[in-house]
Amino acid sequence: MTDFTYEVDADGVAIVTWNAPEKSMNVLTREAFALVEDYIDRALADDAVKGVVITSGKKDFAGGMDLNVLANIRAENGDAPAQALFDFTMNGHRILRKLERAGMDPKTNKGGKPVACAINGTCAGIGTEIALACHRRFMTDNPKAKIGLPEILLGIFPGGGGTMRYSRMVGAMQASPVLLEGKMLDPKKAKMAQLVDEVVEADNLVEAARQWVLNAKDADIVKPWDAKGWKMPGGAPYHPAGFMTFVGASAMVNGKTQGAYPAAKALLSCVYEGAMVPFDTALKIEARWFTSILMNPSSSAMIRSLFINKQALEKGAVRPTDVPDQSVKKVGVLGAGMMGAGIALVSALAGIEVVLLDQKQEAADKGKSYTTAYMDKGIARKKATEEKKEAVLSKITATTDYEALKGCDLIVEAVFEDPSIKATVTKAVEAVVGEDCIFATNTSTLPISELAKASKRPEQFIGIHFFSPVDKMMLVEIIKGAETGDRAVAKSLDFVRQIRKTPIVVNDARFFYANRCIIPYINEGIRMVKEGIEPALIENAAKLLGMPLGPLQLNDETSIDLGVKIAKATKAAMGDAYDNDEADEVLFWLFDQDRLGRKSAAGFYEYDEKGKRVGIWQGLRDKYTTDAEDPDLIMVQHRLMFAQVLEAVRALEEGVLEDIREGDVGAILGWGFAPWSGGPLSWLDIIGTPYAAERCDQLAAELGERFATPDLLREMAAKNQTFYGRFGKEDAAA
Numbered sequence: 098m099t100d101f102t103y104e105v106d107a108d109g110v111a112i113v114t115w116n117a118p119e120k121s122m123n124v125l126t127r128e129a130f131a132l133v134e135d136y137i138d139r140a141l142a143d144d145a146v147k148g149v150v151i152t153s154g155k156k157d158f159a160g161g162m163d164l165n166v167l168a169n170i171r172a173e174n175g176d177a178p179a180q181a182l183f184d185f186t187m188n189g190h191r192i193l194r195k196l197e198r199a200g201m202d203p204k205t206n207k208g209g210k211p212v213a214c215a216i217n218g219t220c221a222g223i224g225t226e227i228a229l230a231c232h233r234r235f236m237t238d239n240p241k242a243k244i245g246l247p248e249i250l251l252g253i254f255p256g257g258g259g260t261m262r263y264s265r266m267v268g269a270m271q272a273s274p275v276l277l278e279g280k281m282l283d284p285k286k287a288k289m290a291q292l293v294d295e296v297v298e299a300d301n302l303v304e305a306a307r308q309w310v311l312n313a314k315d316a317d318i319v320k321p322w323d324a325k326g327w328k329m330p331g332g333a334p335y336h337p338a339g340f341m342t343f344v345g346a347s348a349m350v351n352g353k354t355q356g357a358y359p360a361a362k363a364l365l366s367c368v369y370e371g372a373m374v375p376f377d378t379a380l381k382i383e384a385r386w387f388t389s390i391l392m393n394p395s396s397s398a399m400i401r402s403l404f405i406n407k408q409a410l411e412k413g414a415v416r417p418t419d420v421p422d423q424s425v426k427k428v429g430v431l432g433a434g435m436m437g438a439g440i441a442l443v444s445a446l447a448g449i450e451v452v453l454l455d456q457k458q459e460a461a462d463k464g465k466s467y468t469t470a471y472m473d474k475g476i477a478r479k480k481a482t483e484e485k486k487e488a489v490l491s492k493i494t495a496t497t498d499y500e501a502l503k504g505c506d507l508i509v510e511a512v513f514e515d516p517s518i519k520a521t522v523t524k525a526v527e528a529v530v531g532e533d534c535i536f537a538t539n540t541s542t543l544p545i546s547e548l549a550k551a552s553k554r555p556e557q558f559i560g561i562h563f564f565s566p567v568d569k570m571m572l573v574e575i576i577k578g579a580e581t582g583d584r585a586v587a588k589s590l591d592f593v594r595q596i597r598k599t600p601i602v603v604n605d606a607r608f609f610y611a612n613r614c615i616i617p618y619i620n621e622g623i624r625m626v627k628e629g630i631e632p633a634l635i636e637n638a639a640k641l642l643g644m645p646l647g648p649l650q651l652n653d654e655t656s657i658d659l660g661v662k663i664a665k666a667t668k669a670a671m672g673d674a675y676d677n678d679e680a681d682e683v684l685f686w687l688f689d690q691d692r693l694g695r696k697s698a699a700g701f702y703e704y705d706e707k708g709k710r711v712g713i714w715q716g717l718r719d720k721y722t723t724d725a726e727d728p729d730l731i732m733v734q735h736r737l738m739f740a741q742v743l744e745a746v747r748a749l750e751e752g753v754l755e756d757i758r759e760g761d762v763g764a765i766l767g768w769g770f771a772p773w774s775g776g777p778l779s780w781l782d783i784i785g786t787p788y789a790a791e792r793c794d795q796l797a798a799e800l801g802e803r804f805a806t807p808d809l810l811r812e813m814a815a816k817n818q819t820f821y822g823r824f825g826k827e828d829a830a831a
């Protein structure tokens with residue numbers, strides 16, 4: 098069986114069907130691309146063939162390029178990877194250009210054979226680029242099928258001609274949601290965006306494409322850019338309208354990415370430069386920019402973390418292998434507050450039966466009403482129906498009665514953050530549930546091994562730490578206590594898979610993994626305020642690193658009182674080892690003035706009457722900023738970055754992290770750690786461990802022991818090792 102099959106029907110239409118063997122989704126390999134060319138050649142050479150329809154033998158059309166292909170090309174061409182990537186890209190252009198020109202006379206544009214694409218399901222990346230090279234695109238009317246070019250989300254951009262073809266079809270402005278934001282569109286929207294030409298009932302799809310092929314005229318198959326007098330829609334860069342478009346687009350891209358994402362900039366340059374030259378030259382420009390992006394370490398780090406390793410973790414890369422399926426049928430959620438309500442929602446959406454328990458019936462009902470509101474919003478946006486809402490709500494029983502928990506195979510506890518309350522509910526639950534039930538706590542600060550002491554079955558006790566808001570945040574941190582057994586880990590991982598989130602599994606230590614890294618980031622920001630550094634410099638330095646929120650804004654969002662609570666509890670637990678008094682002074686001062694952050698419309702920032710953030714609060718500057726010269730941007734950035742990544746290294750060194758993939762994926766999904774870098778450990782690999790260790794030594798000498806180089810990093814620096822070289826498990830992931 099091969100990736101594509103070729104069959105000529107009685108009317109002389111060659112049907113090329115994509116059906117990659119042993120894969121649930123078509124992804125393009127090098128060999129398969131060569132086969133596409135063979136079939137184009139065969140169709141063009143055969144006088145009996147009138148035209149071609151390309152379709153898929155699977156439920157969907159295509160998932161894109163097999164991303165391992167790019168990594169392999171790089172690896173195989175150690176001395177000249179850029180040349181090899183460029184040649185590979187240009188070869189792809191040549192094949193698709195052959196398909197697009199379809200044997201036409203270059204002067205008259207006559208005599209070519211029509212090629213239609215019958216897109217029978219979701220179609221992404223190179224799948225869409227092949228479709229764009231065809232002369233007409235037919236798509237199934239299934240609204241669940243989506244089409245687009247999501248490459249930008251992985252730190253690359255469409256390099257199979259998609260950037261040049263689509264921007265030439267609709268103009269730079271209209272192309273931007275698809276190219277720059279990677280939006281995937283349903284068939285109706287795809288037609289409006291001109292990604293497809295016709296939306297057809299699934300049963301009639303190939304027939305509609307066939308009929309079009311049989312009736313197409315010469316003029317129907319000439320692409321606008323191959324016709325005489327073609328002009329870029331919306332104007333090329335030196336046209337007055339085009340000038341405005343490109344100036345605006347450049348501002349928009351830089352505003353959104355803060356210049357941290359090389360692929361977005363490259364894509365824009367590519368469209369700009371390509372718009373001024375003939376199409377074949379434009380393809381060469383696209384290939385050059387594409388190669389440059391593939392050679393940028395950011396793109397391989399993003400692909401590795403956001404695609405390969407994220408998927409591997411979702412598929413159970415760290416799941417104990419000898420435990421049979423532990424899918425959850427009935428979950429008990431204790432505490433119907435902010436977290437409990439969200440956990441009940443995502444569980445019910447996954448079709449799991451939920452018992453949502455609180456102390457008072459009103460509280461339990463209020464927790465359930467979160468799901469009602471969520472579904473109502475979905476209905477208003479036409480993403481859900483009344484029936485779906487009823488089905489989801491019918492899964493949730495809101496109650497105060499522990500007896501209702503009978504039959505639960507998993508409990509997720511989200512009551513107040515108080516060990517004695519948690520111990521009481523643990524005992525109450527264990528009195529009613531079966532022996533097999535796994536008990537998980539959603540605590541964010543209390544050690545799992547301590548909480549497990551209240552349980553009769555500590556091997557069935559575990560942490561499942563959700564992030565707020567539960568329905569939006571994709572990461573779930575699973576924490577093993579000292580006695581947690583494999584079945585509890587497997588159960589938690591199977592639950593996370595059911596609710597379609599990404600898990601990481603870590604060992605029990607203060608603040609687990611995500612909070613352990615994010616708290617020092619916030620504290621370093623506040624410490625700089627205390628030192629008199631301009632707050633806007635601190636915030637902008639973070640944004641320019643690609644962090645979604647500066648440390649001060651993040652603290653306003655999570656609330657100043659929570660920060661105070663955590664600081665006090667940490668100090669009490671750590672005693673003399675605690676070294677954060679500097680930052681605490683600022684935090685406690687804000688707290689004393691009732692500036693609790695966004696929720697009180699006053700914090701590090703000022704807010705207007707509608708609650709909109711308007712700028713840094715002048716009172717903060719009046720109290721702390723000095724006339725002394727501010728440090729340079731890089732210094733501020735290094736303080737913010739190393740505060741986080743050193744914790745990641747320590748977590749690895751101490752065995753809290755068992756797998757570096759989890760350290761990187763968890764950081765990006767958990768707190769938005771500079772996604773362009775691929776995560777904290779990838780970032781260290783990008784800057785190199787020798788430089789990282791040297792820089793930490795300097796920072797430690799200047800600023801204190803919190804920047805001290807961990808032994809592991811020092812050892813790796815001495816050997817010039819990388820984290821992925823030493824600890825990488827990419828083969829297992831791929």
Ligand code: NAD
Binds near residue numbers: 433454460522540
């Ligand atoms: P919350 O105050 O919004 O909700 C707690 C709920 O538990 C309340 O509805 C309360 O009535 C109920 N409750 C208290 N005692 C109970 C008992 N004995 N039996 C049944 N119900 C009881 O708190 P939250 O923000 O949802 O946090 C809950 C847990 O989740 C805490 O352990 C917290 O550390 C953790 N957590 C919170 C966040 C966050 O961002 N808020 C994030 C991750 C984890």
